[in-house]
Amino acid sequence: MIKSRLLEVESIEDPYVTQLQADERKGVQKLLLQLEKRLAKEQALKKQFYSMQSFERSCYKNGHHLVAGIDEVGRGPLAGPVVAAAVILPEDSVILGLNDSKQLSEKKRLALADEIREQAVAVGIGEISAEKIDQVNIYQASKLAMTEAVENLTMAPDHLLIDAMSLDLSIPQEKIIKGDARSVSIAAASIIAKVYRDHLMKEYHNQYPYYAFDRNAGYGTQAHLTGLAEHGITSIHRKSYAPIKKYL
Structure with a gap:
């Protein structure tokens, strides 16, 4: 009863x-200690979210209210597409724990997604295929994936926050280095794309x-390399990448 009641305390x-606090029972004092730790963690996450929302708040102050964060995943794998996501969060959004998707466990990524x-x-x-990556190179394919993600938004953004990239779009935009760890919108896009x-x-x-x-996920692990050696390449392997080239 006490434990469940404390879960509602903010x-x-x-x-x-x-x-x-006046109850001297050890079990009660232990629950209070757990409460203090939970509240401290939540407070830290709220501060992190506020800090990571600085780029978005700046956009809102300048009259931009549909701010899309954009990020891509899958530049390094030997197989599969490169995928980008664009996410527009509401101005009053609070999603605690947002971060670069690579810094999160799979369980946390799924919950946040x-x-x-x-x-x-x-x-x-x-989503840009391995075949297209081979045709235009991974850098250009990443830009294409990001552009496609913006075009697939159901609502047109009035400002873009992009992780380390500029796009050939007429929408006002800002390139942010390590943006997936510095902007809540880009972090959200990173998580959606990764999942x-x-x-x-x-x-x-x-x-x-x-x-x-x-x-x-298509990266060159030992199991992947063994599969290549024993079974050759598939239609989703990137033929312009080493060591895939030697199996052509």
């Missing part, structure tokens, strides 16, 4: 907490089971 100043999709004004995905691409590669694993795509 401040150490809550009268119920004051009441429990659900929360982002629930709160987002719009989400767009761009989308990981799911896609798990589906490819069912089609091509010899490369451990479900575990490596």
Whole structure:
């Protein structure tokens, strides 16, 4: 009863907490300590979110209210597409724990992806195939994926915050180095793109089971390299990448 009630407490100043502080039972004092740690962690996450929202707040002050964060994943893998996401968050959005998707566990990414999709004004995905990557190079393919993600938004953005890239679009934009760790919108896009691409590669694993795509997302792990040596390349391998070239 006490434990479940404390889960609803949002401040150490809550009268119920004051009441429990006079309770000398060890179990109660342990629960109060856990409460303090939870509230401290939540406060730290709120400060982090506020700090990472500085680029968005600047846009809002300048009259831009549909700010899209854009990021891509999948430049390095030997197989699969490069995927980008564009995410417009509402101005009053609060999603604690947003960060560069690479810094988060899969479980945390999945939970945050659900929360982002629930709160987002719009989400767009761009996906450029391995074949196209081979034709235009990965840098250009990343730009194409990002552009496609913006074009697939159900609501047109009036400002773009882009992770380390500029796009050939007439929309006002800002390139932010390491943006996925500095902007909540770009971090949200990073998570959406990562979750989308990981799911896609798990589906490819069912089609091509010899490369451990479900575990490596197309990166050149030992299991992937062993699969290449024993079974050759697939239609989703990037033929312009080493060591794929030697199997052509």
